[in-house]
Amino acid sequence: MKTYEKIIEKIILISAAVSTISVALITVFIFQSGLPVLAEYGICEFIFGTTWSPTNGSYGILPLITGTLSITLGALAIGIPTGIACAIFLSEVLPKKAAKAFKSAIELLAGIPSVVYGFFGLVVIVPAIRSYVLPIYQIFDPEVSATGFSILAGSIILAIMILPTIVSISENSISAVPREFKEASLALGANKGETIVRVLIPAAKSGILSSIILGMGRAIGETMAVILITGNMAKVPGSIMDPVATLTGTIAMEMGYASPTHQQALFAVGIILFLIIMLLNMIAQFSMRGLGGKAS
Amino acid sequence: MERMMNGNKLKDLKTVRNIMFYGGIGLLAAITLAALIIIIGYILANGLSHINLEFLTQEPRRMGKEGGIFSVVIGTLMVTGVGILIATPIGIAAAIYFTEYASNGKGVIIIRFFTEILAGIPSIIFGLFGFAFFVIFLGMGWSVISGGLTLALMVLPTLIRATEESLKTVPMAYREGSLSLGATKWQTIVKVIIPCCKPGILTGLILGIGRAIGETAAVMLTVGGSLRIPTSLFDSTRTMSVHLYILAAEGLSQEKTYATAALLIIIVLLINTAANLISSRLGGNDES
Numbered sequence: 323m324k325t326y327e328k329i330i331e332k333i334i335l336i337s338a339a340v341s342t343i344s345v346a347l348i349t350v351f352i353f354q355s356g357l358p359v360l361a362e363y364g365i366c367e368f369i370f371g372t373t374w375s376p377t378n379g380s381y382g383i384l385p386l387i388t389g390t391l392s393i394t395l396g397a398l399a400i401g402i403p404t405g406i407a408c409a410i411f412l413s414e415v416l417p418k419k420a421a422k423a424f425k426s427a428i429e430l431l432a433g434i435p436s437v438v439y440g441f442f443g444l445v446v447i448v449p450a451i452r453s454y455v456l457p458i459y460q461i462f463d464p465e466v467s468a469t470g471f472s473i474l475a476g477s478i479i480l481a482i483m484i485l486p487t488i489v490s491i492s493e494n495s496i497s498a499v500p501r502e503f504k505e506a507s508l509a510l511g512a513n514k515g516e517t518i519v520r521v522l523i524p525a526a527k528s529g530i531l532s533s534i535i536l537g538m539g540r541a542i543g544e545t546m547a548v549i550l551i552t553g554n555m556a557k558v559p560g561s562i563m564d565p566v567a568t569l570t571g572t573i574a575m576e577m578g579y580a581s582p583t584h585q586q587a588l589f590a591v592g593i594i595l596f597l598i599i600m601l602l603n604m605i606a607q608f609s610m611r612g613l614g615g616k617a618s
Numbered sequence: 619m620e621r622m623m624n625g626n627k628l629k630d631l632k633t634v635r636n637i638m639f640y641g642g643i644g645l646l647a648a649i650t651l652a653a654l655i656i657i658i659g660y661i662l663a664n665g666l667s668h669i670n671l672e673f674l675t676q677e678p679r680r681m682g683k684e685g686g687i688f689s690v691v692i693g694t695l696m697v698t699g700v701g702i703l704i705a706t707p708i709g710i711a712a713a714i715y716f717t718e719y720a721s722n723g724k725g726v727i728i729i730r731f732f733t734e735i736l737a738g739i740p741s742i743i744f745g746l747f748g749f750a751f752f753v754i755f756l757g758m759g760w761s762v763i764s765g766g767l768t769l770a771l772m773v774l775p776t777l778i779r780a781t782e783e784s785l786k787t788v789p790m791a792y793r794e795g796s797l798s799l800g801a802t803k804w805q806t807i808v809k810v811i812i813p814c815c816k817p818g819i820l821t822g823l824i825l826g827i828g829r830a831i832g833e834t835a836a837v838m839l840t841v842g843g844s845l846r847i848p849t850s851l852f853d854s855t856r857t858m859s860v861h862l863y864i865l866a867a868e869g870l871s872q873e874k875t876y877a878t879a880a881l882l883i884i885i886v887l888l889i890n891t892a893a894n895l896i897s898s899r900l901g902g903n904d905e906s
Binding site for chain 1 (some may be wrong): 632635638640642643644646647649650651653654657658660661675694707708709711712714715716719720726728729731732733734735736738739740741742743744745746747750754771774775778789802803804809828831832833834835838839860862863866867875879886887889890894901
C-alpha cells in the first residue's frame with residue numbers, strides 16, 4: 323500500500339513538472355533552430371536590417387519589429403482607456419447583478435477565436451476604413467496607401483482582443499482596494515468620481531499596470547487576426563494608413579513554403595518574439611506578486 | 619456674497635466634471651458591449667443561412683469552394699480530442715500536486731512560475747515548437763497527433779488553474795474527516811476531494827476545449843491543411859479555424875467562409891453557456 327502511494331505521488335509530481343519541462347523544451351528547440359542564422363547573419367544586421375526579402379537572402383527584421391510595435395501601440399492607445407473605463411464601470415458603477423452579466427459578456431469576447439476577429443476585420447473594419455476614413459485622410463496626404471489594410475485596422479481589432487485581459491485584471495485589483503480607503507475619501511467630502519480617480523485607481527495601480535503589460539504581450543503575440551488585416555508588407559511604416567507585416571504574421575505566412583535557411587530565419591524571428599514576450603510576462607508576474615496581488 | 623457665488627460655481631464645476639466622468643466611462647463600456655454584439659451579430663446574420671445539413675455532412679469540394687465541411691469537422695474533433703485527452707490527466711494531477719502535496723518550497727514556486735509563463739506564450743511560438751519538435755524531431759509529420767500534443771501543452775495552464783481553484787474550495791474538514799477514518803491520502807483525494815470539485819474540473823475542461831477549437835496558428839504549423847478525412851493519428855487534416863483562415867485569406871467563397879465563421883461562433887457560445895451553467899448551478903464558486 324505504501325509503495326503504491328509513493329508511486330502515485332511521483333506520477334503527480336511529474337505531471338506538475340510537465341509545464342516546466344515544456345517551457346524548457348520550447349526554449350531549447352526555438353533557439354536551436356534559429357541561432358545558426360542569427361550567428362551567421364549577425365544579430366545586429368538581423369535586428370536592424372531594413373529589408374526582409376528571404377528569396378534574396380536578406381533577413382532584416384526591423385520592418386517586422388516596427389510593424390508589430392506600431393499596431394501594438396495603436397491597440398494600447400485604444401484599449402487602455404476603454405479597458406480601465408470598463409473596469410471602473412464594473413466594480414464601482416454597475417449593481418452586482420448587471421456587473422455579473424457584463425462580466426460574462428467580456429468573457430465571451432475572450433472566447434471568440436482570433437481567426438474570427440481577423441475575418442470580421444477583413445470584411446467590416448478594412449472596408450469601413452477604405453470608404454470612410456481614407457477619404458478624409460487623403461485630403462491631408464494624397465499619397466496615402468488606399469487599400470484599408472493598415473496599422474489602424476490592426477490596432478482596432480487588437481484593441482478589442484486585449485480588452486478582456488485589461489478589464490478582468492484591472493477590475494480585480496480595483497475591487498481589492500480596501501473599503502476604508504473609499505470611505506475615508508468620501509468622508510473628507512470628495513465625491514464618488516474624485517474618489518475613483520484620486521484614490522481607487524492609484525491604489526490599484528500595480529494591478530492595472532500588470533493588466534496593461536499582459537495585454538501588450540497578447541497584442542504582440544497575436545497572429546491570425548493581424549495576418550488577415552494588416553496587409554503583410556514588410557516595410558517600415560510612415561503613417562497609420564500604411565500596411566505592415568508583423569513578427570507573428572510573417573512566421574505564420576511563410577513557414578509553409580520556406581526553404582531551409584528561410585525556415586531558420588523564421589525561427590530566429592521566433593527567438594526575438596519569444597524574448598520580448600518572456601520579458602513582458604516576467605515583468606507582469608513580478609509586479610503582481612511583488613505588490614501583493616494575486617498572480618492568477 | 620461673492621464667496622457664496624464662488625462656492626456655487628465650484629459646485630457646478632464639480633457636478634459637470636462628475637457627469638462627464640460617468641458619461642465617459644458609460645460610453646466606453648457601451649462601446650465595448652456594442653463591439654461584442656456587432657461582431658457576433660454580423661457573423662451570425664451573414665452565416666446562419668448558409669449552415670444546413672448539406673454543409674455539415676458533405677465533404678469540401680474544389681478546395682472548400684463548394685460542398686460542406688464534414689472532413690474539417692472530423693479533423694477538428696480528432697485534433698481537439700487528442701489534445702484534451704492528453705492534457706486532462708496531466709492538468710488534474712498537476713493541480714492536485716499544487717493543492718494537496720506541495721508545501722510552499724522553492725521548487726513549487728518555480729513550477730508555478732513556469733506554469734504561468736507557459737500560459738503567456740503566444741500560439742505562434744507553440745506552433746514553431748510543435749513543428750520543430752513533434753513534426754520534425756520526433757518525425758510525426760504534419761498530423762493529428764502532432765497538433766494534439768501541441769494543443770495539449772497550450773490548454774494545460776487553463777486546466778490546471780480551473781482545477782486548482784475548485785480544489786481550494788473543498789473545506790479542510792473533509793480531508794481531516796476522511797484521513798481520521800483511516801483513509802490514505804490518495805484515497806482521500808480520489809474518493810472525497812475530486813468528487814467535490816467535479817463541476818470546477820468540468821468547467822476547466824470545457825474552457826480548454828473552447829481554446830483548442832479556436833486555436834489556429836499553432837494548429838496550422840503542426841497539423842497541416844489536408845482536406846481528407848484522417849484515417850489515423852498520423853494523417854494530416856484541417857481544423858475549422860484553419861479552414862476559416864484559408865477560406866478568408868484566399869477569398870475562395872464568401873458563403874462558405876461566413877458559414878464556417880458562424881459555426882465557430884455558435885460553438886463558442888455553446889461552450890460559454892455550458893461553462894457558466896455548470897459553475898453556477900453546481901455551486902462551484904469560480905469568482906476568479
